[in-house]
Amino acid sequence: MQILITGANRGIGAALDSALTARGDKVLGTARNHPEYLPLEVTDPASHRALSARLEGQPIDTLICNAGVYLDKGESLADGYPPEMWAESFAVNVTGVFLTVQSLLPNLQLSDMPRIAIISSQMASHTRAPGGSYIYRASKAAALNLGRNLATDLKPLGIAVGIYHPGWVRTDMGGASAEIDVEEAARGLVDRINALSTETTGCFETWDGRAHPF
DSSP: OEEEETTTTSHHHHHHHHHHHHTTOEEEEEESSOTTSEEOOTTOHHHHHHHHHHTTTOOOSEEEEOOOOOOOTTOOTTTOOOHHHHHHHHIIIIIHHHHHHHHHHHHHTTSSSOEEEEEOOGGGSTTOOOSOOHHHHHHHHHHHHHHHHHHHHHGGGTOEEEEEEOOSBSSTTTOTTOSBOHHHHHHHHHHHHHHOOTTTTTEEEETTSOBOOO
């Protein structure tokens, strides 16, 4: 299988790259600026056009939209959350996912069993509302909504879409006190993606296989 992972140079993306490569898949990883990965700035349409041209005619069996930012950790309601932070977060976490799917749709249609995996978060769910992190929560909720609607529109094309909570993972984003390491998260996500089909398209699941409330 040929698999493309956005944001593959660190964290969960890097762990997914390692896990999938180890089992024999051909993995194409992207990063904003890293010599070992295909260049892709997910917020930039020109960057998407360049990647699409580079991959023209190549089937992509699984597209993993992993690239994301969490910029508002620790922000104060009284004087934080500037508009620029909202704009950048939504550009990466939501628009970036849409542009990636849109630009690589021709490649997915060349696959016999195309899948799209969107890495969201349990913080997208209305059942997880302890306050704070307003920008990240809102952007991941939007990514969840985007994935659900893409699932509807892409099902007639035979493309399955899954949205996943990767767990609270010990990464730069998750912090040192998180519950699981990136290898465990990656193994679980690989299992979830393997099970994804047009019968389960639109699912929102945790890394360990539990259905997550929307």
